Amino acid sequence: xxxxxxxxxxxxxxxxxxxxxxxxxxxxxxxxxxxxxxxxxxxxxxxxxxxxxxxxxxxxxxxxxxxxxxxxxxxxxxxxxxxxxxxxxxxxxxxxxxxxxxxxxx
Numbered sequence: 221x222x223x224x225x226x227x228x229x230x231x232x233x234x235x236x237x238x239x240x241x242x243x244x245x246x247x248x249x250x251x252x253x254x255x256x257x258x259x260x261x262x263x264x265x266x267x268x269x270x271x272x273x274x275x276x277x278x279x280x281x282x283x284x285x286x287x288x289x290x291x292x293x294x295x296x297x298x299x300x301x302x303x304x305x306x307x308x309x310x311x312x313x314x315x316x317x318x319x320x321x322x323x324x325x326x
Contacts (some may be wrong), residue, residue, distance in 0.1 A: 226279055229307040232264055236272050237281070237304040240296035244285050247273050247292070276300065 235254040251264040276282040281300035
């Protein structure tokens, strides 16, 4: 992972950030929440969610708040909240651009 900054937010990363806006959770809880929210369309397997959590923790997007046995609990940082809002705004703009393009193509 090193010093490489996250430049592209994947769909899995976006849903992970979104879930953390509502509280502190473990990786398994986030995976379950995302699967429920997307009605099974997005499934975060253990390798995916724990890779995302490790990267987000390293980049100070999330921080570990406590452990419960083997379970690590995380919360989103201010940097993570900003990252979520930036990506949200980018996606909204993409949809607006698509709507404009479709309308102009008629």
